[in-house]
Each structure stands twice: as structure tokens, then as C-alpha cells.
Amino acid sequence: MNRSTFTSFVLLILVSGSFLLTGCQSDPQISGEEQAVLTYAPAVPAAITRNHPTKVIIELETTEEVKRLADGVEYTFWTFGGEVPGKFIRVREGDFVEFHLNNHPDSKMPHNIDLHAVTGPGGGAASSFTAPGTGSTFSFTAANPGLYVYHCATAPVGMHVANGMYGLILVEPKEGLPPVDKEYYVMQSEFYTGGEYGEPGLQPFDMQKAVDEDADYVVFNGSVGAMTGDNAITAEVGDRVRLYIGNGGPNLVSSFHVIGEIFDLVYTEGGTVANQENVQTTLVPAGGSAMVEFTVDVPGTFILVDHSIFRAFNKGALGMLTVTGEEDLDMYSGKQEETVYLPEGGAIQEIPGGAPEPPTAQTIAERMDAGARIYAANCAACHQPEGQGLAGAFPPLAGSDYLLEDTDRAIRALINGLSGPITVNGVDYNGVMPAVRLSDEEVANVLTFINKSWGNDGAEVTPSTVTRVRSSH
Ligand code: HEC
Numbered sequence: 347m348n349r350s351t352f353t354s355f356v357l358l359i360l361v362s363g364s365f366l367l368t369g370c371q372s373d374p375q376i377s378g379e380e381q382a383v384l385t386y387a388p389a390v391p392a393a394i395t396r397n398h399p400t401k402v403i404i405e406l407e408t409t410e411e412v413k414r415l416a417d418g419v420e421y422t423f424w425t426f427g428g429e430v431p432g433k434f435i436r437v438r439e440g441d442f443v444e445f446h447l448n449n450h451p452d453s454k455m456p457h458n459i460d461l462h463a464v465t466g467p468g469g470g471a472a473s474s475f476t477a478p479g480t481g482s483t484f485s486f487t488a489a490n491p492g493l494y495v496y497h498c499a500t501a502p503v504g505m506h507v508a509n510g511m512y513g514l515i516l517v518e519p520k521e522g523l524p525p526v527d528k529e530y531y532v533m534q535s536e537f538y539t540g541g542e543y544g545e546p547g548l549q550p551f552d553m554q555k556a557v558d559e560d561a562d563y564v565v566f567n568g569s570v571g572a573m574t575g576d577n578a579i580t581a582e583v584g585d586r587v588r589l590y591i592g593n594g595g596p597n598l599v600s601s602f603h604v605i606g607e608i609f610d611l612v613y614t615e616g617g618t619v620a621n622q623e624n625v626q627t628t629l630v631p632a633g634g635s636a637m638v639e640f641t642v643d644v645p646g647t648f649i650l651v652d653h654s655i656f657r658a659f660n661k662g663a664l665g666m667l668t669v670t671g672e673e674d675l676d677m678y679s680g681k682q683e684e685t686v687y688l689p690e691g692g693a694i695q696e697i698p699g700g701a702p703e704p705p706t707a708q709t710i711a712e713r714m715d716a717g718a719r720i721y722a723a724n725c726a727a728c729h730q731p732e733g734q735g736l737a738g739a740f741p742p743l744a745g746s747d748y749l750l751e752d753t754d755r756a757i758r759a760l761i762n763g764l765s766g767p768i769t770v771n772g773v774d775y776n777g778v779m780p781a782v783r784l785s786d787e788e789v790a791n792v793l794t795f796i797n798k799s800w801g802n803d804g805a806e807v808t809p810s811t812v813t814r815v816r817s818s819h
Pocket residue numbers: 720721724725726727728729739740741742743746747748749750756759760764765766767768770775776777778779780782792793796
């Protein structure tokens with residue numbers, strides 16, 4: 347075989363080899379070009395139906411703007427796309443992404459983006475450093491499927507992240523994800539503010555608290571109440587729900603839990619293998635993610651929490667999934683009856699000389715003192731220490747027209763519990779307050795306390811009034 351015959355022979359092998367390779371690949375070559383559709387939380391872009399990779403163009407703008415962090419509390423958020431968390435990006439495994447990062451001219455800071463889905467130095471950070479009023483372009487191949495966090499990585503990195511610069515990018519595996527009925531985007535993060543939780547006004551970032559990891563706010567989707575009440579995510583009985591959960595941090599890991607639901611499937615840490623079944627609480631690392639799937643079987647309000655539970659009830663890490671549809675009484679019956687419980691042998695020991703009388707408030711000052719203690723122990727976790735309530739979840743008692751208009755109704759709410767739609771100061775609530783196990787004296791004391799605290803000008807409530815209301819229903 348002479349030299350040129352040999353060369354053609356080798357070439358032939360190479361060519362047919364590459365034909366073979368192409369033939370084996372179920373995934374064709376990149377073709378076409380499209381503009382990515384990005385969504386704000388809790389929405390997720392539609393599943394990708396393409397069966398081939400393409401060139402995807404992404405345009406994202408960084409901004410710095412004052413927005414609501416909680417009722418009466420504002421914060422200067424730094425954002426990807428104008429909201430916190432940043433817009434959700436969805437591409438397909440193998441896509442070639444051309445990323446355009448634009449920094450709004452009103453920004454005071456340069457910004458960049460580190461996408462954890464990128465294989466390359468800094469995840470794109472160095473190539474995307476963008477001064478105010480300019481734009482940067484870089485590109486990458488979305489080689490690894492999975493759910494990834496992106497964030498700003500401009501110094502001081504912690505501060506850019508603490509101010510709201512994070513979001514999620516889903517690289518869908520080329521075979522797609524199993525179809526579901528509802529998909530939602532939920533991202534947890536913390537805020538460190540000059541004032542304590544709930545302190546009104548425009549709050550500055552507090553660097554020392556951030557270093558100490560002493561968060562004032564822990565929230566889902568950027569603010570207290572972003573996922574409660576009217577902002578709750580929704581589903582119908584029978585729906586299969588998938589949550590794409592991210593954690594922007596900057597510091598805390600999330601013990602993500604949905605009260606009253608069990609995750610049928612968990613893609614731990616946002617990887618592409620659904621590696622766990624029947625999970626109650628899944629850990630979402632700072633700068634990490636998870637995907638969970640479950641079918642909703644019964645109607646009701648299911649509360650999303652970080653089960654580091656003081657974050658939920660005292661720092662804002664509370665969301666809601668409202669499920670409508672038919673009851674399934676076999677799956678969940680609701681309360682069927684309430685009985686008196688006396689353990690065998692009688693739990694109530696007769697104390698010689700009679701049981702000591704519970705202390706009875708003699709003056710209104712004593713009633714207020716006793717009421718304050720009862721309030722702190724039984725009510726503050728939901729209605730908040732200053733009676734200010736929690737937007738979308740727990741109505742306020744400070745200034746509440748519902749409370750002050752009708753004392754008998756307030757007494758009934760305490761002794762029977764309260765659920766179903768109510769309106770407090772023009773705002774609708776539809777939650778559940780469990781009945782509190784308090785004596786008539788204690789109900790009188792706590793109601794007197796809330797009637798006369800936080801600027802309320804209601805009247806004293808006496809035990810005899812409570813006794814009358816209790817016996818009249
Ligand atoms: C587990 C949380 C929770 C606890 C604990 C709780 N509440 Fe409530 N409370 C609620 C919810 C939720 C509602 C609204 C119910 C609805 O939407 O129908 C409510 C409504 C009320 C209302 C009527 C609405 C208003 O704002 O005036 C009063 C009064 C009230 N609660 C007083 C109390 C007092 C006093 C205590 C303590 C003894 C207490 N609650 C404990 C959750 C709670």
C-alpha cells in the first residue's frame with residue numbers, strides 16, 4: 347500500500363468512525379436559534395419540547411431598586427431582572443447559550459453573573475463583569491443537566507448576594523423531565539437589616555449581622571408574604587406538583603418542608619436523579635437547590651416553611667399552597683369529635699383542703715399583667731409580639747376593627763377557634779386559628795390586654811362576660 351492509499355484508508359476509517367458516532371448519538375447537532383423566555387417567581391417557563399439542542403439567547407438586566415421587604419419595610423434590592431429572586435432560566439442539555447448581561451444605567455455598582463451550570467472559570471463571572479450603563483456577552487454550553495443557582499459574584503460577593511442577586515437556571519435533561527400538572531419556582535434567602543424584624547421604613551444592609559449570620563428576615567421569593575394569602579401558589583386535588591427550590595443564602599441552609607404533605611420524590615441537591623421517595627423535609631444548601639414532586643390528595647392550605655421553625659413564624663419563611671377540590675375523607679377526615687379525657691384511676695388528685703384557687707385579677711392592672719403573659723405564651727407566635735400580625739397569614743390585633751367592633755365575637759373566636767374567610771381592616775384572611783384552651787378568667791385577661799395595647803382603645807373584658815358567651819352557644 348503506497349503512502350496516499352494508506353492516507354485514504356485511514357481517512358475512510360476516521361470518516362466512517364465519525365459516521366458511526368453520529369449514528370449512535372440520539373441527540374442531533376445544534377440547530378436553530380431562539381430567545382429564552384424567562385419568568386418571575388413563582389412561575390416557571392414551559393417545559394422544552396425541542397428534541398435537539400439549539401442556540402439560546404438570554405438577556406438579563408441587573409438593577410438596584412427600592413421595594414417592599416415586609417409590610418411597612420423597604421429595602422434597596424439589587425436584582426437580576428427587577429425582582430428577587432432573579433428570573434427563572436430554562437434551557438436544554440447541550441444548548442449553546444449566548445448570555446447578554448446588561449447593567450441598568452441607574453445602578454451604582456458593577457455586577458456580574460456566576461451560573462453554577464457553567465463549566466468554566468468563575469461560572470462566567472469574570473467574563474460578565476459589567477459596569478453601570480454597559481452590557482457584556484459571553485457564551486457557554488449547558489453540558490450538565492440539573493437545577494442550578496446563579497448569583498452575582500462581584501466583590502464584596504456576600505453583599506451582592508445578601509441584597510438579592512440570585513436566581514435559578516434549569517438545564518433540562520435531553521430526555522426531558524416527567525410531565526407534571528403544576529411547576530413552581532420557590533427560592534429562599536435571608537436579609538440583614540439595620541432594624542429588627544418588622545421595624546418600619548427603608549432599612550439599610552447590616553454588614554456585621556451578615557458576618558454574624560444573624561438574619562432579621564428569612565423569606566421565600568424575596569419578601570415576607572410573597573407566597574401567602576392572595577400570592578399563594580395553587581393546585582387542584584389530583585394534581586402532580588413539582589417545586590424547583592433554590593437557596594440564595596447568603597448564609598443559611600434551608601430545612602424545606604410543606605406542612606401536611608410528603609414529597610413523593612426528591613431530586614436531592616437539584617441533581618437529575620430522583621433519588622429519594624417519601625421525604626418529609628429536604629435540605630437545600632446555600633447556593634444549592636432541590637426538586638420535589640408530590641400529588642395533592644386533599645383540599646386545604648399547605649404551609650411551606652423552613653422547618654428551622656422560628657424562621658418560619660418569626661422571620662418570614664412562610665409560603666402557602668392552596669389546594670381546591672373534593673374532600674377525601676379516607677385520606678384525611680378532619681376532626682371527628684372532641685371528648686373529655688380522664689386517664690384511668692383519675693388524673694385529678696384531690697388535694698386535701700381543696701385545690702388552690704387560680705389567681706383572680708382584682709384590678710385592671712393585674713388583668714393586663716396576666717393578659718400580657720398569656721398573650722406572649724399563646725398568641726404572639728402567630729399574631730406577632732406587637733400584635734401586628736403577619737401579612738397574608740395572621741391578621742393584626744393592633745388596630746383590628748374585627749376585634750374592637752364586637753367583643754362577644756372575639757370571645758367566641760378564642761374559645762371555639764376561628765376559620766373561614768374574615769376581613770380585618772379591609773384585608774381578607776382565610777386561615778385557621780385553633781381554639782385555645784384557656785379558662786374564662788384567662789380569656790378575659792388576654793382579651794383585656796389586647797383590647798388595651800398597641801393603641802387599641804377597647805374595654806375591659808370580665809370573666810363573667812366570657813362565662814355568658816361560653817354558655818350561650
Ligand atoms: C396558630 C396561629 C394562631 C394562634 C396561636 C392564635 N391565633 Fe388568633 N388568629 C389566627 C388566624 C389564622 C386568624 C384568622 C382566622 C380566619 O381567617 O378565619 C386569627 C384571628 C384572630 C382574631 C380575629 C381577627 C382579628 O385580627 O381581630 C382574634 C381577635 C384573635 N385571632 C385573637 C387571638 C388571641 C387572643 C390568641 C391567643 C390566645 C390567638 N389569636 C392565637 C391564628 C392564630
